[in-house]
Amino acid sequence: MNFLEILSKFNWDEIGEKIDKITPQDVEKVLEKEVISEQDFLALVSKAGENYLEIFAKKSKERTQRRFGKTIQLYLPLYLSNVCTNQCVYCGFNHTNKIKRIILSDEQILQEVTAIKQMGYEHILLVTGEASKKVGVDYLENAIKLIKPSFASISAEIQPLEVEEYKRLIAAGLNSVYIYQETYNQEKYPFYHLKGKKRDFAYRLATPERLGEAGIYRIGLGALLGLENWRVEAFFMALHLRFLQKRFWKTKYSLSFPRMRPYEGQFLPPNPVSEKELAQLIWAFRIFDEDVEISLSTRESQNFRDNMMTLGVTSMSAGSKTEPGGYASCVTELEQFEVNDNREASELEAAIKQHGYEAVWKDWDKVFS
Numbered sequence: 051m052n053f054l055e056i057l058s059k060f061n062w063d064e065i066g067e068k069i070d071k072i073t074p075q076d077v078e079k080v081l082e083k084e085v086i087s088e089q090d091f092l093a094l095v096s097k098a099g100e101n102y103l104e105i106f107a108k109k110s111k112e113r114t115q116r117r118f119g120k121t122i123q124l125y126l127p128l129y130l131s132n133v134c135t136n137q138c139v140y141c142g143f144n145h146t147n148k149i150k151r152i153i154l155s156d157e158q159i160l161q162e163v164t165a166i167k168q169m170g171y172e173h174i175l176l177v178t179g180e181a182s183k184k185v186g187v188d189y190l191e192n193a194i195k196l197i198k199p200s201f202a203s204i205s206a207e208i209q210p211l212e213v214e215e216y217k218r219l220i221a222a223g224l225n226s227v228y229i230y231q232e233t234y235n236q237e238k239y240p241f242y243h244l245k246g247k248k249r250d251f252a253y254r255l256a257t258p259e260r261l262g263e264a265g266i267y268r269i270g271l272g273a274l275l276g277l278e279n280w281r282v283e284a285f286f287m288a289l290h291l292r293f294l295q296k297r298f299w300k301t302k303y304s305l306s307f308p309r310m311r312p313y314e315g316q317f318l319p320p321n322p323v324s325e326k327e328l329a330q331l332i333w334a335f336r337i338f339d340e341d342v343e344i345s346l347s348t349r350e351s352q353n354f355r356d357n358m359m360t361l362g363v364t365s366m367s368a369g370s371k372t373e374p375g376g377y378a379s380c381v382t383e384l385e386q387f388e389v390n391d392n393r394e395a396s397e398l399e400a401a402i403k404q405h406g407y408e409a410v411w412k413d414w415d416k417v418f419s
Contacts (some may be wrong), residue, residue: 053258053290057236060286065285072092091288091338093287113336122407123364124399126174131179135180138242172412174368195222205270208227216266226266227270231254231255234278262294271294275310277320284334324410325354329361368395369395
């Protein structure tokens with residue numbers, strides 16, 4: 051059974067109604083448990099759960115330190131291209147947006163690598179728009195081989211691929227892939243994805259399964275906060291995570307919670323998520339799963355990230371540029387979204403140390419894990 055078949059057994063609106071009916075007593079019962087089920091998880095993301103956020107934060111902190119210690123892994127996104135054939139209404143790389151398009155050449159990639167290495171990073175996240183003909187597997191394989199000698203690990207946030215294509219990239223040096231469903235609401239999904247291959251809900255949903263079959267080291271999941279009811283979205287993320295963990299139990303998992311930020315376009319999020327709600331979401335997932343990695347990007351404010359770094363998060367970026375060529379060329383007009391926390395890596399490292407935590411530039415090599 052694949053995850054689409056599991057997803058089809060649930061009704062989005064019914065899950066929302068179930069969450070709305072949760073009482074404070076329901077939340078208290080769940081908080082007494084050590085092992086949290088998917089149904090228990092509903093209480094953690096409920097409106098009633100807002101009355102227990104201090105307890106959530108404490109539990110999240112305890113579970114994170116028990117599993118990961120007092121550490122924050124540092125990573126940096128490297129945008130290779132903003133060329134995209136999709137028409138996603140919420141994205142700055144939308145095919146119809148009138149922005150300058152660029153695909154980094156080998157020389158430009160190496161210039162970016164040089165600039166990033168000077169910042170101290172060992173973990174890199176490659177990002178592209180979705181354009182299989184111009185930025186396909188051949189281009190990605192070449193880029194990974196170019197930068198592999200310079201970094202301890204390489205992750206990617208790219209277009210969905212086939213199993214054999216992922217195997218090629220893994221052989222070239224790819225360690226992790228992050229694939230965001232954007233929304234698990236299958237009925238509403240087409241309204242946000244007007245044209246392009248990304249419009250295929252089922253194909254995108256099955257991407258983590260293809261990654262698992264390819265033998266990827268780590269799979270990252272996420273939903274774009276602001277599109278649909280985040281509480282319902284979170285339930286389906288939890289459901290998806292558990293499904294993958296049971297089927298591909300050797301694989302590591304990571305979660306991200308991108309919250310909608312300003313970009314080149316006029317789309318406003320129909321269901322905006324507050325910082326308080328984002329905090330509840332992160333703590334809920336940490337209580338739900340002690341082992342999953344949780345990242346928090348520069349989309350969020352300095353104050354919020356500083357407050358959250360000891361309460362459940364395991365990885366963060368700093369000094370991020372969300373446009374191709376941004377590190378070496380100081381490009382500013384091609385951003386996918388607007389960065390909120392503009393601190394350099396050294397400033398974030400200092401903040402992490404002030405909180406009594408260690409900034410990890412290079413994690414253990416895979417051979418030791």
